[in-house]
Amino acid sequence: MDRRSPHTVDDVMTSTVVAVGMDAQFKEIVTAMKQWHVTAVPVLEGEGHVVGVVSEADLLTKEELRDEEPTMIGQKERLADYAKAGAVTARDLMSSPAVTVPAVATLPQAARLMAQHRVKRLPVVDEQAVLKGIVSRSDLLKVFLRPDADLAAEVRREVVDRFFPVSRAGILVVVEKGCVTLTGSVRDATLIPVAERLTRAVEGVVDVRCDLIAPMAVDVASRQ
Structure with a gap:
């Protein structure tokens, strides 16, 4: 897995798909x-x-309606279900069009798509809509298994070193069980909330405590 955020679906998906x-x-x-x-x-x-998906729910319709005596009203209200109950091939059983996710999508995008369509997994496709893999809820959680040392290194490289090139030597980054604590002094107080936001955006970070201070800003305020 690439150690730099943001990760994409391609980084966490399962490539072997039935x-x-x-x-x-x-x-x-x-x-x-x-x-x-x-x-x-x-x-x-x-x-x-990918043209569709057959789920257990699609298959169980056959069992659900096996001994039910259909009425004219019932058949009309559940026309699609009765059609699936009589289906014997994937062509007629599948839910279509398939809800898929591009391999280049970010993990938050995939998570939102799952929540929107109330599904637990998504087929992953390339630019030509060809199947590349499958991503599940558990796959999206893999980023939270990143070692604390990897998270600390990325926060220092992508946040501290980039935004505080002068103050970086005095900034401490501590990560414990995915929770990041930033301490130290910086020159520009306006960058502190930016640093906190970008640290939260690092894939795998559980929480952030930002204890950065800007002494120069405090001195100016105290003189007014």
Whole structure:
């Protein structure tokens, strides 16, 4: 994984993906899900283009409606469900169009997409909409496994060294369990909130305590 923020979906996704074709049979899909311990599979067409997703929910409609006596009103209200209950191939079982995420998307973008569509995983595609991998909620949490030393190094390189080139020697960066503490004196007080915001933006940071001070600004205020 690249040690510089922001990370992209490509950094954390799972590259080995179980997928099925449009003509995959019901039992084939169930078998694949059980064998690979997944709850959904992308459906591919042509040269790996993602056209839909079959999930456990799509498959369970067949069991849910198996012994239900349909009424005219019930069938009309749940037309799509009854169609899936009678489906036997991925073409008719899948939810389409598929909700996918570009490999170059940032992790917050992927997280927002999951929340918006209420899904636990997303197929990852390239610029031609060809399947590259799959990203799950647990994949997005991988950044919080970054070692404290890596986080400290990135904060110092991307925040302290860039914004406080004169004061950097006197700034201490301490990271414990993902929580960053910044202490020391700086010349420009207006950069302190910027430093805190950018430190929070580092992938894997859990929290930030910013104890930076600008003595010159304090002296000027005390004289007024």
